[in-house]
Amino acid sequence: MTPVPTPVRFRGTDSYLTSEGLQAAVNCALTLQRPLLVKGEPGTGKTLLAEAIAQGLGLKLLTWHVKSTTRAQDGLYVYDTVQRLYDSRFGDGDVRDIRRYIRMGPLGEAFASPERVVLLIDEVDKADLEFPNDLLHELDRMRFRISETNDEVVAKHRPVVLITSNNEKELPDAFLRRCVFHFIDFPExxxxxxxxxxxxxxxxxxxxxxxxxxxxxxxxxxxxxxxxxxxxxxxxxxxxxxxxxxxxxxxxxxxxxxxxxxxxxxxxxxxxxxxxxxxxxx
Structure with a gap:
């Protein structure tokens, strides 16, 4: 997707005060339609920034808290086989309808949303080294297929993506190259x-x-x-x-x-x- 300028500008909110540098980074990411990668010591407002961006732009906020076991696929959707097995044993509903057991992840929900949303991917450095590149691959494609039903989900709008990192491990160069970066200094x-x-x-x-x-x-x-x-x-x-x-x-x-x-x-x-x-x- 070719980046296009956007007239929307982020200036902080009444409850989230920002520096000029942080505002510039957010607006750069909005203009380029690229993820904003934010680093900084704990307590500098990295996670709260996503709430402020959503409030400032009047958009819905979706949050994806990354864990050590998180895969990019988990953010798209999950097939709930356990619930389907339970229903088949106890006769609750039509287990032949597999769509009932597809649960959208935060990334899949952002793609499927009829309106643009803000997606916070929190603490990306907790996952394994392959996760960041897999994540950006999905963000670049802006579509995915649910293999169990063969349905394709195509994003109507590119989400505003904020990715936070606590510097627990180095992130791949290919991942960094495709993000807008900002380090939040501790407030003077x-x-x-x-x-x-x-x-x-x-x-x-x-x-x-x-x-x-x-x-x-x-x-x-x-x-x-x-x-x-x-x-x-x-x-x-x-x-x-x-x-x-x-x-x-x-x-x-x-x-x-x-x-x-x-x-x-x-x-x-x-x-x-x-x-x-x-x-x-x-």
Whole structure:
């Protein structure tokens, strides 16, 4: 299919703030009608980006969570032989109608949809090395045949495809060549302040400043095995507000630190670095 320019442009949403670079990457993928491959550390909003694109473009969102055993075929359709065997034993329905036992996968549903949809393929690097190229082969063809019924499903619209990766393994060069790529940098403090304002409107400015100061100082600690992410900051502020906390200092015992740090070694490291050996209160 020849890429054609599209007048639709993505500018983020009221609840999902984006950088100019990310907006440009999304709009590039829309114009070229190619999958957008997004990488970035956990908590930078890779998965939520798909929801924002769907909301911003007014399209339905389909999600395909990839596992280590996932095959491209699974995304097209599954023939439910177990249900058919059950029905044949207990006489529930006409087992001769094989179409009753064809279950569309997320990719097949996107192809069969009468309207354009956004398809999120989440954590593509969890599958084996053949999966990414097999996936793009199906996306290029935009059609597939159900061998059990000999029916052919032909896509009416090319879906908007967002693929996320956590860099758990290298992806094939052929796959990378056919995607638009963007790495989501962790938000700088100014953008993070805007993100906090969106999720906690009316938050006391002093508490917001202190929470952000503590958050970025924790992230700067080289001993942490898992640095806190944006979503964990938002959760931590929620707990602080709910419990009436109005003042924070990294050098003192931090309240509800278990909302920010998720490994025991990190809690110990913070306690040793800033609490004179005391364990911080989770």
């Amino acid at each position: 403090r100014e953008l993070m302040q805007r993100i906090v304002d969106v999720h906690h409107p009316g938050l006391d400015s002093a508490l917001a400043d202190q929470a952000l100061k503590v958050f970025y100082e924790l992230r700067a600690m080289t001993r942490l095995r898992k640095r806190p992410s944006t979503s964990e900051l938002i959760d931590w502020i929620s707990v602080l507000k709910a419990n009436g906390v109005v003042e924070l200092k990294l050098e003192e015992q931090l309240p509800f630190l278990g909302a920010l740090l998720k490994k025991e070694q990190d809690l110990v490291a913070v306690a040793e670095a800033f609490g004179r050996g005391r364990r911080t209160r989770a």
